[in-house]
Amino acid sequence: MQSIKVKSRVDNDGILQISLPEMRDTDVEVTIVYQPCSKNKSVSGRQHFLVLLELGKGNH
Numbered sequence: 718m719q720s721i722k723v724k725s726r727v728d729n730d731g732i733l734q735i736s737l738p739e740m741r742d743t744d745v746e747v748t749i750v751y752q753p754c755s756k757n758k759s760v761s762g763r764q765h766f767l768v769l770l771e772l773g774k775g776n777h
Contacts, residue, residue, distance in 0.1 A: 724754065 727733045737745070 723735070725733060725735070733749075
């Protein structure tokens with residue numbers, strides 16, 4: 718079993734294309750685990766602090 722991790726885009730028609738050039742003229746079993754990518758992955762220190770503060774509420 719081989720495993721790859723790629724970042725790709727799903728087209729407007731909902732199709733995700735994956736190219737496996739080393740696999741030709743053969744059947745394969747594929748498992749897909751996907752996670753949408755956020756457009757803004759960076760979180761400021763202040764935002765991180767506020768999230769931690771919210772999580773700590775009610776634990777007293």
